[in-house]
Amino acid sequence: MKLQEENAAYDEINVTPMLDLAYVLLIVFILMTTAAVQGITVNLPKASDTPSLAKPQTKAITITADGTIFLDTIPVSMELLESTLQQYKAVNPALPVVIKGDAAVQYEKVVGVLALLAKLDITQIGLVTQNLTK
Template identity: 30%
Template sequence: MRIDLGHDEEPEIGLIALIDCIFFLLMFFMVATSFKQVDQARKEKELAIQLPQATATLVAAQAAKAAPLVITLNAQGSVFIDNTPLSLQALHDRLREEAARNPARPIRLDGDRRTPYQHIVRVLDLAQFEGLTQVSLRTTQ
């Protein structure tokens, strides 16, 4: 036996939820476009500089200069010059001698990727203290 409880309501689309979604999307796009305008305004405030370009003649001119002093740092932070281990005091003395001979001599730091950054900073500080400012970094594997 079937019991009839009245008229079944037909399903309808909930307009309130749809309007909420549309307003949410509208607010999202309004906020996203305002952030984009802030980025453009920030770019206008940056300094207009022209970066130098490297050419083969610059590389050849640098190659003609003195060969760099290669300082190697291993993962434990030990310092080597020409595969000879040095203490920090010996490194400091060697950098002082190099600065007295040629203050413009380039220095290259070869550091293991596991070398703590503090050891690298210590060598950079010693070089800067002695007036050796042409320092480049290279990593070894």
């Protein structure tokens, strides 16, 4: 009777070795494809050894609460502001200017600076504000 049990047909197939082989093949495939795809080869430009000495192009006009006008960090009068901006405008026709006015400054001062910029035909103007959501 024991001899008959040894020769009996299997009812189930053991799939564990096949799954192990499939996982190994999957890992090998993933490793080989990621190693083979390195990206597109391009000839990159070389950076200059000398640092850029160009000054920022944008000029900042600040009007404090007491009405003092600053060009970047230098206090100026309206006449000096006009002549200095004319010089900058001669060098860079598309001169961008930002205006930072204090919240307590008289509106007349800001309008005067805007009128001066319009007189000099400076059209790239930005008004700096503070974000209300904190």
